[in-house]
Amino acid sequence: MNLITSKKSWLTAPVLALVCLVVFVAIWAVLDPETLMPLFDMDGASPVELMTLPLFALIVPLVWLCPPCEGDTGRQCRWAALWSLLSVMAIVRETDLHKMLFAQIWPDIASTFPGTVFKMRFIKAAGIPFVPKLFVIVFFIMFFVAVIVPLVRYIIPLVKGIFKLEPVAWTMATFGATSVVVMIVDRLPANLRHADIEVSDSVIALMKVFEEGGEMTMALLALLAVLQSHLIFGLPRKEADVA
Numbered sequence: 001m002n003l004i005t006s007k008k009s010w011l012t013a014p015v016l017a018l019v020c021l022v023v024f025v026a027i028w029a030v031l032d033p034e035t036l037m038p039l040f041d042m043d044g045a046s047p048v049e050l051m052t053l054p055l056f057a058l059i060v061p062l063v064w065l066c067p068p069c070e071g072d073t074g075r076q077c078r079w080a081a082l083w084s085l086l087s088v089m090a091i092v093r094e095t096d097l098h099k100m101l102f103a104q105i106w107p108d109i110a111s112t113f114p115g116t117v118f119k120m121r122f123i124k125a126a127g128i129p130f131v132p133k134l135f136v137i138v139f140f141i142m143f144f145v146a147v148i149v150p151l152v153r154y155i156i157p158l159v160k161g162i163f164k165l166e167p168v169a170w171t172m173a174t175f176g177a178t179s180v181v182v183m184i185v186d187r188l189p190a191n192l193r194h195a196d197i198e199v200s201d202s203v204i205a206l207m208k209v210f211e212e213g214g215e216m217t218m219a220l221l222a223l224l225a226v227l228q229s230h231l232i233f234g235l236p237r238k239e240a241d242v243a
Contacts, residue, residue, distance in 0.1 A: 004224070005167060005231045013171035013224060017178055017217055024213035025206075033205040040205075040212040044095050048212045053094060055219035059087040059226060068229035083226070086146040094215060098139055106132050168228045175221040182214040 003012045028036060040048045063083040067076040092098050102117055103110040109132055110117060113125070118140075123133050154172075161169025185207045192199050 004228055007165070009167040009228070010165040010170040012167065013174040013221055016220060016224065017174050020213060020217040020220070024209045028206050028209045033201040036205045037208060041208045046212070048216055049094065052212070052216040052219050053091060055216065055223060056087050056090045056094065059219075059222055060084045062223065062226050063087075066226060066230035067234045068226050070233050082146065082149060085142070086150070087222070089143055089146050090219075102132070102135060105135070168225055168232060171221055171225040171228055175218055175225065178214050178218050178221065182211055182218065185210040185214070 003009055027039075031039075038046060040046050042049065044050075044053075063080040067080060068083065069076060069079050098118065099110075099116065109128065113122060113128075116122075117132070118136055122128070122136060158169050158172055162173055189199055189204055189207050
């Protein structure tokens with residue numbers, strides 16, 4: 001059975017995500033937090049983080065070599081550029097390059113502002129020069145365009161595809177569900193601390209495993225979605241052009 005484009009390949013993404021989850025939980029179960037944390041979280045230098053970055057980076061050449069949509073060359077290039085931007089934004093977020101760049105340009109503001117500057121409260125804060133705020137606004141706009149444009153374009157086909165058991169739709173739905181889990185576990189430890197709820201090192205380690213492992217799973221799912229979309233939607237267009 002073809003695990004990428006067959007009628008039952010809608011199961012590939014959920015099964016892949018489940019397998020990754022089981023593997024990550026098993027690793028958490030057999031290792032103590034002191035051993036586990038360096039494997040998953042070292043400010044971008046842990047093995048899991050270092051494996052995630054090339055996976056996201058691989059999306060950029062893949063969408064240009066294997067167009068994930070049908071249509072003329074111009075349409076394919078526009079969507080390949082958008083998917084490339086989304087991949088680059090994922091890498092930037094994973095490595096905190098935007099935060100490091102901001103700290104290099106405006107070290108005084110980065111060191112004195114409480115928390116991250118990439119929040120709406122930074123833009124609303126008084127006494128901060130306009131240019132640093134503009135930097136943050138431009139970042140927000142790029143992220144908004146990269147996420148919202150494909151979401152608006154494909155939300156209806158996505159919902160229909162889920163009910164029709166279409167592989168690409170199920171892969172993207174699994175990607176979305178995984179991203180929600182990652183966002184929740186990313187903020188959960190801080191929210192628990194703010195609520196004065198004591199959290200053990202083991203639970204903190206589990207949250208970090210879900211976060212970093214989930215981001216790696218997202219990269220794998222994104223690659224799978226590009227391949228499925230190319231084989232299902234891209235190749236028929238090419239064959240029709242040749243015919």
